[in-house]
Amino acid sequence: MKHKKMLMVVCDGVSDRPVKQFDGLTPLQAARKPAMDAVARNGLSGTMDVIAPGVVPGSDTAHLALFGYDPYKVYTGRGSIEAAGAGIDLRKGDIAFRCNFATTDDGVNIIDRRAGRIRSGTSELAEAISGMKLEDVEVIFKEGSEHRAVLVFRGPGLDHRVSEVDPHIEGELLHSKAGSPEAEKTARLLNEFVRRSHEILSNHEVNLERQNAGLPPANIVLPRGAGSALAIESLSDRFGLRCAGIAGVTLVKGICRLLGMEVIEVPGATGGVDTDYLAKANAATGAIDEHDLVFLNVKAADVAGHDGDFRLKVQVVESIDMMLGSILKDLHEEVVVALLADHSTPVSVKDHSADPVPVSISGADSRVDAVRKYDEISAASGALGRIRGVDLLPIILGMANRSSEYGA
Ligand code: ZN
Ligand code: ZN
Numbered sequence: 001m002k003h004k005k006m007l008m009v010v011c012d013g014v015s016d017r018p019v020k021q022f023d024g025l026t027p028l029q030a031a032r033k034p035a036m037d038a039v040a041r042n043g044l045s046g047t048m049d050v051i052a053p054g055v056v057p058g059s060d061t062a063h064l065a066l067f068g069y070d071p072y073k074v075y076t077g078r079g080s081i082e083a084a085g086a087g088i089d090l091r092k093g094d095i096a097f098r099c100n101f102a103t104t105d106d107g108v109n110i111i112d113r114r115a116g117r118i119r120s121g122t123s124e125l126a127e128a129i130s131g132m133k134l135e136d137v138e139v140i141f142k143e144g145s146e147h148r149a150v151l152v153f154r155g156p157g158l159d160h161r162v163s164e165v166d167p168h169i170e171g172e173l174l175h176s177k178a179g180s181p182e183a184e185k186t187a188r189l190l191n192e193f194v195r196r197s198h199e200i201l202s203n204h205e206v207n208l209e210r211q212n213a214g215l216p217p218a219n220i221v222l223p224r225g226a227g228s229a230l231a232i233e234s235l236s237d238r239f240g241l242r243c244a245g246i247a248g249v250t251l252v253k254g255i256c257r258l259l260g261m262e263v264i265e266v267p268g269a270t271g272g273v274d275t276d277y278l279a280k281a282n283a284a285t286g287a288i289d290e291h292d293l294v295f296l297n298v299k300a301a302d303v304a305g306h307d308g309d310f311r312l313k314v315q316v317v318e319s320i321d322m323m324l325g326s327i328l329k330d331l332h333e334e335v336v337v338a339l340l341a342d343h344s345t346p347v348s349v350k351d352h353s354a355d356p357v358p359v360s361i362s363g364a365d366s367r368v369d370a371v372r373k374y375d376e377i378s379a380a381s382g383a384l385g386r387i388r389g390v391d392l393l394p395i396i397l398g399m400a401n402r403s404s405e406y407g408a
Contacts, residue, residue, distance in 0.1 A: 004363060004400040005335045006293045007284065007327070010066065011320055012059065012252075013302025013345030014313075015357035015376055022310055027301075027347065028358070028375035030310075031317035035325035036360075036374040039339045043362025045371040046384025048392065049354075050343055056354045057389075059302070062342035063255045065389030067235060067295075077160055077227025078251070079150070085254025086142045086150045090229035095158045095186055097223035099141075099149040100166070101125065103216040107198045108173050113166070114147040115218035121206035122149065125218055128200050134189045141221075144250050145271070151193070151223050159183035159228075165194050166222040173222075190223060197221035234260025235293070239397065244287040247297040248275050261295065262287075271299040273316055277323035285330040292402075297342075298323070305345025313347055336363035336400045338392070339374060356386060363399050 016026040023030075049055070050062045051071060060081050061071035079096035090096060101122060103112035122143035130141040137155030144150060161179035176191050178184040198220040201207060207217035235241045237260070245256030246264050248271030256263045266283045268276030280296060287294045298320050304313035328337070341357035358379035360371070369383035380386075387395070397403050 001401045003292070003402050005288055005291075005333060006338070006396055006400050007288065007335050008066070008293065008295045008338045008396070009324060009340070010063070010295070010297045011301050011317075011339070011341050012297055012299045013305045013341060013343060013352065014317060014320070015341040015344035015355060016305065016313070017344070017346040017348055017353075017355060019310055019348060026376050027304075027310060027313035027317055029377065031314045031321070033317055033321035033374065035321045035328055036317075036339055037372065038328070039324075039337055039362045040360040040371050040374040040378065040382075042368060043337075043360055043366045044369050044384045045358065045360040045374070045379040045382030047356040047376070047380050047386050048340065048359045048389055049356050049386065050389035052388065053356075054354050056352050057343040058352070059342055060251055060255060062389065063252060063297075066340070066342060066392055067255075067259055068238070068390055068393040069232065070390055074230055074232050076230060078225040079160075080227035080230055081251055081254040081258060082144070082225075083150045083152055083254065084257040085250035085252070086144055088140060088142060088150065088152055090152065091154065092229055092231075093154075093156070093158060094229050095153045095160050096227050096229070097151040098225045099151050100222045101147045101149060101218035102220050102222045103218065104173070104198060104220045107195070107220065110167060110170055110173060110220070110222070112216045113168075113170060113222065116216040118147050118210075118215075118218045121210070122147070122218065124206050125201060125204060128204055129197055129221065132193070132196060132200075134192055134196075137189055139193065147218070148250070149221065151221070153186065153189060157182075158186045160186070160226040162187040162190055162226055164224050165190060166224040168224075186226070193223070194221060230258055232258055236260050239393075239402070241292045242290070243293045243295065244291040245295045245297075246280055246283050246287070247299070248272070249297075249299050252297045252299070256295065262291070273300040273303055273312060275300055277319050278326060281323045281326040284327050288331065288335065301341075302345045305347055306350055308347045308350040310347045334364040336361065336366070336396055338396050340392070359384065359387070359392065361396060361399060366399055
């Protein structure tokens with residue numbers, strides 16, 4: 001039995017609902033997408049509750065499920081995944097936070113949670129903060145894209161069960177409180193960290209220049225989403241797979257790193273609608289020779305969904321289709337191809353929803369059902385039925401002749 005290679009293409013948030021103003025179609029139904037439809041036509045389709053029916057997935061918990069990990073068992077918060085994505089190797093006992101550079105007028109009142117979506121100077125600002133000592137705890141701080149950053153506390157006696165300091169809207173800074181006695185030190189240090197970040201950043205040269213230019217200074221750090229280091233068995237230990245991951249956004253790269261994938265950096269892969277689709281296609285076809293499973297995430301459809309922009313989402317679908325077409329054309333061996341979304345981001349909702357997502361899986365000798373098109377409605381009549389996210393990888397492994405026999 002020959003093992004087949006596997007390609008998993010996740011169109012982030014592409015799944016949607018019918019929109020009245022556009023003939024009651026979903027963006028997937030409205031788009032011209034011959035490559036996606038070919039995957040549906042040559043294989044099996046179905047719909048998928050990525051976490052569970054009625055649960056709205058985050059991109060992080062969704063991707064854990066898509067690789068066969070029960071998010072309710074392994075997920076401790078987004079911070080640790082962002083930290084892995086930023087290339088910080090978390091150790092046991094570390095606590096990680098996602099952060100924003102923000103603007104405050106007095107150290108308490110937040111007037112811009114994103115510091116005017118600051119684009120330059122954040123690495124200098126991060127350097128000024130990183131290495132700070134809080135009692136016996138070391139602070140590791142790294143800038144991300146735009147106003148985003150990652151904070152890690154490393155030291156004894158830390159716990160992630162602390163309440164937020166980020167008010168999540170412009171307004172007064174919150175005071176972090178411990179959610180359990182073990183977390184008291186972490187809450188205390190978190191409050192201290194925010195205060196010190198304001199002290200250090202207020203007079204930083206980057207901010208003085210911003211103020212001179214009439215821009216809001218990035219003069220405080222707002223951490224949120226505390227998470228402890230995840231103890232996750234890698235995909236290679238669990239399934240014996242050599243995996244490669246291609247993604248534009250830090251969060252998804254973080255999941256890839258946590259699961260032990262080789263993360264392939266693609267210049268021009270931005271995580272936005274302006275991403276370089278063909279560069280991602282080339283990276284995927286290049287990676288398939290050396291790996292058993294190549295995972296490719298395209299974030300742009302989620303962005304269009306959050307913007308509530310139907311036409312943009314249709315355009316994104318057609319760009320992803322061009323990317324997929326280019327990959328399929330260049331594959332020179334039998335590959336099981338899975339096409340799916342990690343959650344729905346309907347343009348009418350402008351956020352993630354609990355609607356199940358369409359999934360199509362094809363391979364050279366795979367069974368073929370009657371579904372001809374890749375979209376939410378067509379897929380629902382397919383032979384895969386309605387599955388859960390944690391079942392996806394086992395199904396793909398089975399179609400790739402990589403499952404082991406149970407019993408004799
Ligand atoms: Zn997502
Ligand atoms: Zn989203």
